[in-house]
Amino acid sequence: DSGVTQTPKHLITATGQRVTLRCSPRSGDLSVYWYQQSLDQGLQFLIQYYNGEERAKGNILERFSAQQFPDLHSELNLSSLELGDSALYFCASKGLYRNTIYFGEGSWLTVV
Amino acid sequence: DAKTTQPNSMESNEEEPVHLPCNHSTISGTDYIHWYRQLPSQGPEYVIHGLTSNVNNRMASLAIAEDRKSSTLILHRATLRDAAVYYCILRDAVQGAQKLVFGQGTRLTINP
Numbered sequence: 313d314s315g316v317t318q319t320p321k322h323l324i325t326a327t328g329q330r331v332t333l334r335c336s337p338r339s340g341d342l343s344v345y346w347y348q349q350s351l352d353q354g355l356q357f358l359i360q361y362y363n364g365e366e367r368a369k370g371n372i373l374e375r376f377s378a379q380q381f382p383d384l385h386s387e388l389n390l391s392s393l394e395l396g397d398s399a400l401y402f403c404a405s406k407g408l409y410r411n412t413i414y415f416g417e418g419s420w421l422t423v424v
Numbered sequence: 425d426a427k428t429t430q431p432n433s434m435e436s437n438e439e440e441p442v443h444l445p446c447n448h449s450t451i452s453g454t455d456y457i458h459w460y461r462q463l464p465s466q467g468p469e470y471v472i473h474g475l476t477s478n479v480n481n482r483m484a485s486l487a488i489a490e491d492r493k494s495s496t497l498i499l500h501r502a503t504l505r506d507a508a509v510y511y512c513i514l515r516d517a518v519q520g521a522q523k524l525v526f527g528q529g530t531r532l533t534i535n536p
Contacts, residue, residue, distance in 0.1 A: 314467065314469075316467075345523055345524075347526075354526060354527075354528060354529075355462075355468070355511075355526035356526075357523050357524070357525060357526075360523050368522075368523055370523070402467050402468070404467070404468075404524075411456065411458075411473055411515075412470045412473075413470070413524055414470070415467030415468045415469070416467055417466060417467050418466075418467050
C-alpha cells in the first residue's frame, strides 16, 4: 500500500459527459502529480500541484483541469469526454524532503 | 529532460539474477538515476535510485558506470512476482519536486 488513495477505482461513462477523479496523497505530502496511461501512449504526465499551486503542466488537454485543495487532496476533472479519453489515470505524491514519488492504484475510466 | 534508452523486453528464469541495462549518455551532473517498476494493473512502484555510487536495498541493486552514462538494475534472485515493466528515469536533484518522465521501459518476463 503506497498510502496514495484514488477514487473511484472504476468508472464507465458516456461520451460528452464530465467526471471527477479524486486523489488523497500520502499524509503530509505537498506535491501531487496526475498521469494518464493508455495502451498506445504509455504513462503521460498531465499536471503537478504543490501545496495548492500549479507547479508543472504536461500533455493535459484543455478539456481537463485539476486542483489541489487546502487539505492537500486533489481532483482531476475531465469534461466533454471522448472515446480516446478511456485510460488509467494515476495520482502520485511526494514529500518535501524525499526523493521517492508514490503512486496510487489508479482510476480506470471507460468512455462508451 | 535527459533521455534514457532501455531494451523493450527481457526474459529470465525464476531464481536467477537479472541485469536490466539503461543508457543515459546525456546525463547531467545533478541527475539522479531512478528505477521504478509497474506490475500488471498496478501503479508504478519505486525500486531504487542513485547518483554516483552503487546502491543496494531490499529489492535490488543499482550499478552505475564510472562515467554515469549507463546503469544496471540488478535483481539478485528473480521471482515470478518480479515480472513487470521496469523504467529507468533521470531526475534533476536540484529541482526536487520535478515530475517523473516515463519512457517505454523494459518488459521483464520471468519463466518458472
